[in-house]
Amino acid sequence: MKQAAPGTDLAPLLLNWYDRHHRDLPWRISPPMAARGMTPDPYRVWLSEVMLQQTTVQAVRAYFALFLDKWPTVTDLARADSEDVMKAWAGLGYYARARNLKKCAEAVAFRHGGRFPDTEDGLKALPGIGDYTAAAIAAIAFGRQSAVLDGNVERVVSRLHVIETPLPAAKPQMRALVAAMTPADRPGDFAQAMMDLGATLCTPKRPACALCPFSARCLARASGEPERFPVRAARREKPIRLGAAFVAIDATGAVLLRKRPESGLLGGMTEVPGTAWTARLDGATGPEAAPFAADWRPHGIVGHVFTHFELRLSVYSADVTTAAGGTANWWEPLATLGRQALPTVMKKAIKQAIPEAFDAPRRGRPAYDDKARTP
Known part of the structure; x- marks a missing residue:
């Protein structure tokens, strides 16, 4: 079999497929829409790309519509209240994205006259925009000839060229x-x-080769082990x-909340009172570490996996x-906790102590999903 060439001769094959099989997504100008003269809105493209980082397409749809x-x-x-933006983002995870989203909107609105820069370098100068997003x-x-490399594209390229170098070291070669x-x-x-090819056909398991x-042209398919x-x-x-x-509950059933510091992990988010998160196994995680004396009842442990560590929270409640x-x-x-x-992680802790919390339907709020970006 002829080795897959890394040139643009492959592009017509893909674009012909895309014209027939593209996904219809709310932030996308599809080929039929483009044929009618519609053009992409940089704001919508930027908003969707930030939301899609480490998040599923299905989860992002509702949040995108809400924003x-x-x-x-x-x-x-840019003119929105930061707290309102964080509330609207709650549940999407990776909350530094929301803080940078607000900062980036302010930069575009107030320093660039409401217009996004149209080059990769100009975009990377904005808060929260890295190589991929730019x-x-x-x-x-903007129709720039830029190399876009996300997880789906990495999978397609690695199979097309049977790249043996492990990720993440293979990224420069893939790009x-x-x-x-x-x-x-x-x-x-x-x-x-x-992206669509990786999401719909060149999937992690059982690809539809x-x-x-x-x-x-795919060398991984020829090898018989694309997976x-x-x-x-x-x-x-x-x-x-x-x-x-520590989930404190007053006589009306209200829950005691506080705001986390603006900087650091989950900065600016809301939480129930608690201890610092420590790697020391002998750290204070019992009732003695509570913010004030009460008859604290144990509710077991909830777990949550962050990018760089796994958290195990001991949950207590008190009236x-x-x-x-x-x-x-x-x-x-x-009733308004949601x-x-x-x-x-805080929703998990509250739910552990108050099983009925968050059960009531919340109008205008999307369901949340913390899974990594997948089809």
Whole structure:
């Protein structure tokens, strides 16, 4: 079999497939829409790309619609209250994205006149925009011949060229191959086509090779073991951190909440009072570490996996008077608890202590999903 060439001769095969089999996504200008003269909105492209980092397409749909309804333009988002943005983001995870989203909107609105820069370098100068996001916006929103490399594209390229170097070390090689494949004409469609191919056909397990436009050129298919690619370096076991969460409940059923510091992990989010998260196995995670004395009842342990560590929180609850909460905290009624900017780990802790929490339907709030970005 002829070795797959890294040139743009592969692009027509993919674009012909994309014209027939593209996914219809709310932030995308599909080929039929483009034929009617519609062009991409950089704000929508940017918003979707930030939301899609480490998050499923299905989970992002509802959040994307919610943000556009609340803040139709980048200037609207720039002028929004930061707390409202964090509340709207709650449940999407990776909350530094939300903080940078607000900062980036402010930079575009107030320093760039409401217009996104149209080059990769200009985009990377904005808060929260790295190599991938800059390339995606440049290609999709502005038609730049940029090499877009996300997880789906990595899988396609690694199989097409049987790249034996493990990820993440293989990224520069993959990016160079994608750059060589990306055509000057329709680079945005090419980028989205590569993503769609990885999401729908060139899947991690049981890829539909017979339907792939690259099937005759794919070296991994010829080898008979496409699922072996991409090769990944052995994962290190994540360290464990311990902590405690204290769910205080007053006579009306309201829950005591506080705001986390603006900087650091989950910065600016809402939480129940608790201890610091420590790697020391002898750290204080019992009732003695509570913010104030009460008859604290144990509710077991909840776990949550962050990017760099696994957290295990011991959960306690107590019925207390409103006065016990102090002045820096506030009491949130159970009925409105879901409107707060609570990260998933805090929702788990509250749910552990109060099983009925978050059960009531919440109008205007999307369901949340913390899974990594997948089809």
